[in-house]
Amino acid sequence: MxxxxxxxxxxxxxxxxxxxxxxxxxxxxxxxxxxxxxxxxxxxxxxxxxxxxxxxxxxxxxxxxxxxxxxxxxxxxxxxxxxxxxxxxxxxxxxxxxxxxxxxxxxxxxxxxxxxxxxxxxxxxxxxxxxxxxxxxxxxxxxxxxxxxxxxxxxxxxxxxxxxxxxxxxxxxxxxxxxxxxxxxxVVFLRRPGNQAQFSAPLAAQTARREPLREVQRHIVEHPDADLSVESLAARARLSPRHFARAFRAETGMTPGRYVDRVRLEHARRLLEDTTDGIEEISRTSGYGTPEAMRRAFLKALGAPPAEYRRRFRPAPTP
Structure with a gap:
């Protein structure tokens, strides 16, 4: 050129x-x-x-x-x-x-x-x-x-x-x-996809003021593979699903579903970057259930499937 x-x-x-x-x-x-x-x-x-x-x-x-x-x-x-x-x-x-x-x-x-x-x-x-x-x-x-x-x-x-x-x-x-x-x-990664989030889900969201909602945030981060439906999270917070969804968004700046999606994506990304775990295992432990579900999430959020993401972020060591 x-x-x-x-x-x-x-x-x-x-x-x-x-x-x-x-x-x-x-x-x-x-x-x-x-x-x-x-x-x-x-x-x-x-x-x-x-x-x-x-x-x-x-x-x-x-x-x-x-x-x-x-x-x-x-x-x-x-x-x-x-x-x-x-x-x-x-x-x-x-x-x-x-x-x-x-x-x-x-x-x-x-x-x-x-x-x-x-x-x-x-x-x-x-x-x-x-x-x-x-x-x-x-x-x-x-x-x-x-x-x-x-x-x-x-x-x-x-x-x-x-x-x-x-x-x-x-x-x-x-x-x-x-x-x-x-x-x-x-000594940097090649390369963060352009549409990767600037910061992690816990940092992107505000910390809720009320303890039941803060505990829900901690639960999501610590257990991305759990049942994290609005109904299940509302029960943990001892609120009705409608009241919980409204309160969670008001106090954190994002919906429960959006927060769960970002936490799961971040968890899967870390495992792809830092471990040699297989795609199927990562999809399960990150809460996606199946490799195909995780693939769809990665394509939507990052524009690359999990295998390609791993290839970019975990280059082979220089001989």
């Missing part, structure tokens, strides 16, 4: 790992296949920028002198929440020219402010999804996935999700083996 220019935009208050994570992936690809990616960085005035962690990054050039990139990377950080209007103007002008427009974390706010996410599905760090949706109602904000691709625009969740997205782009360009080699070098 022809060499692609990757341009990472720098600004004061950028999150350093939002920049260096994806850049290390593209740099690894360039080492593996020389002539694949040309990596450049630029800030508004070409001056060094101070990251949220206090590190200083020195850009290659001012944005005005930067080449039109094939991949325009807009990282996030505190400075991305209230972006400099000059940065927004530059991204508005140059973003549509990029073959791929990519954001990490709150970099999505910069793209949204430039109007480049209007009518598109996008994500950002879970802590800022509500804010992005409120401030930019024309954007279809999805708080769940690790990353979202809508045409040539790709947005990712917080920090390490930028690595996942960069690996996905490299896999698309150079194939799975190349991306796997880079992932091994960085």
């Amino acid at each position: 022809a060499q692609r220019t990757v341009l990472a935009v720098l600004y004061d208050g950028v999150q350093s790992l939002d920049v260096t994570g994806p850049v290390e992936v593209f740099a690894g690809a360039e080492l593996l296949a020389p002539g694949t990616y040309r990596i450049r960085t630029a800030s508004l005035d070409g001056a060094p920028v101070r990251t949220t962690s206090g590190l200083t990054l020195v850009p290659d050039a001012p944005l005005a002198a930067a080449p039109d990139p094939d991949v325009l990377l807009v990282p996030g950080g505190a400075g991305g929440l209230r972006p400099d209007p000059r940065l927004v103007d530059w991204v508005r002008e140059h973003g549509p020219r990029a073959g791929r427009l990519v954001s990490v974390c709150t970099g999505a706010t910069v793209l949204a402010a430039a109007g480049l996410l209007d009518g598109r599905r996008a994500t950002t760090h879970w802590a800022y999804c509500d804010r992005l949706a409120r401030d930019h109602p024309a954007v279809e904000v999805d708080p769940d996935p690790v990353y979202v691709r809508d045409g040539h625009v790709a947005t990712s969740a917080g920090v390490t999700a930028g690595i996942d997205l960069a690996l996905a782009l490299v896999e698309e360009d150079l194939g799975r083996d190349a991306a796997l080699t880079i992932a091994r070098h960085l």
Whole structure:
């Protein structure tokens, strides 16, 4: 393939790992296949920028002198929440020219402010999804996935999700083996599917205020293979099914069925990643009952069947 220019935009208050994570992936690809990616960085005035962690990054050039990139990377950080209007103007002008427009974390706010996410599905760090949706109602904000691709625009969740997205782009360009080699070098998984949830079911749901409902939450997590119907869970909470379902949603932010589905999926994922247990056994202990039921759940939530998920997440050790 022809060499692609990757341009990472720098600004004061950028999150350093939002920049260096994806850049290390593209740099690894360039080492593996020389002539694949040309990596450049630029800030508004070409001056060094101070990251949220206090590190200083020195850009290659001012944005005005930067080449039109094939991949325009807009990282996030505190400075991305209230972006400099000059940065927004530059991204508005140059973003549509990029073959791929990519954001990490709150970099999505910069793209949204430039109007480049209007009518598109996008994500950002879970802590800022509500804010992005409120401030930019024309954007279809999805708080769940690790990353979202809508045409040539790709947005990712917080920090390490930028690595996942960069690996996905490299896999698309150079194939799975190349991306796997880079992932091994960085000691990361290849790769979290884009629609994998940003965080676990217990973290995604609020903790219920009342002890009977908290106990039900604990029971679901500890016994995913049990009878977790609304009727059974309501009996455990000593409530009627209707009252239980209403109270559970009010106190946790999700329905009992949604919570059970996420817990079972997470349990099955952990077993696929961390054990050599067979698919049939995992489907049983995770509460799916049959491999086919688990397969349908994985395809719906992650876009990959269990065997393929395991293959991606448990690569063979490097000789």
